[in-house]
Amino acid sequence: MPNQAKKGSILIVDDEKGQRDILRVILTKQGYDVVDVPGVREALKQLERREFDLILTDLKMQDESGLDLLKRVLADDPQQCVILMTAHGTVDSAVEAMKKGAFDYLEKPLERDNLILTLARAFERIGLLRENRVLQKRVEAIQTIPNMLGEHPKMREVFRVVAKIAASTSTVLIVGESGTGKELVARAIHDGSQRRARPFLAINCAAIPDTLIESELFGHEKGSFTGANAREIGIFEAAGGGTVFLDEIGEMNVAMQAKLLRAIQEKEIRRVGGKVNIPLDVRIVSATNKELEQEIRRGNFREDLFYRLNVIRINLPPLRERGSDVKILTEFFVKKYSQASGIAVDGISRPALKLLMNYIWPGNVRQLESVIERSVLMAESNYIEPEDLPVEITAASALAGGIPFELPPEGIAFEELEKGLIIKAMERAEWVIGKAAPLLGMSYKTLQYRLEKFGIERPERRNKSY
Numbered sequence: 001m002p003n004q005a006k007k008g009s010i011l012i013v014d015d016e017k018g019q020r021d022i023l024r025v026i027l028t029k030q031g032y033d034v035v036d037v038p039g040v041r042e043a044l045k046q047l048e049r050r051e052f053d054l055i056l057t058d059l060k061m062q063d064e065s066g067l068d069l070l071k072r073v074l075a076d077d078p079q080q081c082v083i084l085m086t087a088h089g090t091v092d093s094a095v096e097a098m099k100k101g102a103f104d105y106l107e108k109p110l111e112r113d114n115l116i117l118t119l120a121r122a123f124e125r126i127g128l129l130r131e132n133r134v135l136q137k138r139v140e141a142i143q144t145i146p147n148m149l150g151e152h153p154k155m156r157e158v159f160r161v162v163a164k165i166a167a168s169t170s171t172v173l174i175v176g177e178s179g180t181g182k183e184l185v186a187r188a189i190h191d192g193s194q195r196r197a198r199p200f201l202a203i204n205c206a207a208i209p210d211t212l213i214e215s216e217l218f219g220h221e222k223g224s225f226t227g228a229n230a231r232e233i234g235i236f237e238a239a240g241g242g243t244v245f246l247d248e249i250g251e252m253n254v255a256m257q258a259k260l261l262r263a264i265q266e267k268e269i270r271r272v273g274g275k276v277n278i279p280l281d282v283r284i285v286s287a288t289n290k291e292l293e294q295e296i297r298r299g300n301f302r303e304d305l306f307y308r309l310n311v312i313r314i315n316l317p318p319l320r321e322r323g324s325d326v327k328i329l330t331e332f333f334v335k336k337y338s339q340a341s342g343i344a345v346d347g348i349s350r351p352a353l354k355l356l357m358n359y360i361w362p363g364n365v366r367q368l369e370s371v372i373e374r375s376v377l378m379a380e381s382n383y384i385e386p387e388d389l390p391v392e393i394t395a396a397s398a399l400a401g402g403i404p405f406e407l408p409p410e411g412i413a414f415e416e417l418e419k420g421l422i423i424k425a426m427e428r429a430e431w432v433i434g435k436a437a438p439l440l441g442m443s444y445k446t447l448q449y450r451l452e453k454f455g456i457e458r459p460e461r462r463n464k465s466y
């Protein structure tokens, strides 16, 4: 089914089935995403599950009142748009409803054109309110990095610092766990600088063997080592006038660290096997998921190089510390993957979102993105439900909440579940095997074996190659 953007979502509340059916047909035809329920209780249940742009409720239902619903709803969200439907001659209660914060009221029997017009007006206002909120956020965020979302104060601080320092030539060290957006920030710094028209070249220090890294960075002359069949320039030369991004700098070996330090200090480089010095004209931005200060104490990282690279430091917080950013990012990725796949998914249910908000995200935003990509493909309806989420999320929540985990009818991927539980336990035990083992009712040896079997490593230590 092609993914047609819906005009907006409406919850219809009316105890008369005939009335609901007519409304649903008309409004669906108009392009709205419509759900209908027979009473206040059912409406509140729906609202626990998901948000609606607009609620269209009958005023007098058998033993409930649309006014009660209005009150409850506005207490939760004063911006919620509610329209009441009143029987002819009960205008007094309609006025009362308007005073209590309803957007408008419609007199029954409903008149089709009037209904459509009133809704169109309501959605115009909903759109304006939303734009206002977006605008306000733009102003507050000073400069937002393209495609980098975040409202958490720590992320706002990141945006502020990036905007402020992009134009300078100082080195920048970006520190953050895997998948927190270090490369996005590095690119944003380049794009915000005078150097933006020149190349941005990235190298992953963890992915290149020690024997090749010098040549990758500085280039080499023909015949300088076996396999050097021709002169080749390195990325410091190739990026001339631009930016070099040294990813996972913490993995660079100590010998190479010394050469890099000299290059920065002398502002020149020499190709491997070369005799001439070539001026160094790049800005260096590096990134690490390690505590470099700790690596210095352990003798794995040169302190003098650290101070050269760490002139400006940007810390990216882990996703689990960013609160409602999970929600914003989830909505962003749902839209992205729904559009990319052509599968119409309009959002995520509240229980599913809650699971995501409570998860610990060892792989941070990258992991969230791939979870949403998969969930969009798995979604059984136009809203992502807990069942559509991968088992590592649901199992982690079962463990955290002590909820007895039920075997779903289609069965489960047991190894995935086990892996998820082990990661969760290790995280809770701060990666001390001896502390995690009792949480899982395992011996130290058994857990150690399983960690190896699944290749589970502490995220900061994981070496990734691209």
Ligand SMILES: Nc1ncnc2c1ncn2[C@@H]1O[C@H](COP(=O)(O)OP(=O)(O)OP(=O)(O)O)[C@@H](O)[C@H]1O
Binding pocket: 147, 148, 149, 150, 176, 177, 178, 179, 180, 181, 182, 183, 184, 185, 289, 329, 365, 366, 369, 464
């Ligand atoms: N705040 C954000 N908003 C939107 N997308 C984000 C955000 N942060 C990260 N991403 C996305 O998550 C993925 C990982 O980001 P990135 O490659 O910059 O992380 P990283 O910190 O360099 O990770 P690693 O340490 O594993 O290399 C990318 O696809 C990126 O677009």
Ligand SMILES: [Mg+2]
Binding pocket: 182, 183, 247
């Ligand atoms: Mg990266």
